[in-house]
Amino acid sequence: MKLSTRGRYAASAMFDMACYAGGEPITAAVIAERQKISLTYLEQLLNRLRKSGLVETVRGPSGGYLLARKPSQISIGDVVRAADGPIALADCVGKATHCHKSGCCSTRSLWKTLSNKVSKVLDSTTLADLCKEAKR
Secondary structure, eight states: OOOOHHHHHHHHHHHHHHHHSTTSOBOHHHHHHHHTOOHHHHHHHHHHHHHTTSEEEEOSTTOEEEESSOGGGOBHHHHHHHHHOSOOSSHHHHOGGGOTTTTTOSSHHHHHHHHHHHHHHHHTOBHHHHHHHHHO
């Protein structure tokens, strides 16, 4: 299993805003350079994050992007869901109707349990936690 590039890069961008922007708007170009993310790709991610209410935009010469809430109020689970959608290790975890074997599947409960544990870890880790860890 592998977390998508969208989820990882969105988390990196949000981490950058939480740890380096100090509550001030920061341009996508600065984030892209610092986090080694394609600017075009990052702008698409930032648009998803904005639509999800995690990021705000500020127009003008000193404009850019900033977190919509405090870093301690944004979980990595929020970020990954905004970038990728529901956290599920298999399609059947979210909706059993996605699989023709859902009624007789012997592994669906395992994937559901594991998905819930992954969600719990991501939901209990905030951007503030990542910033604290980075300062160590």
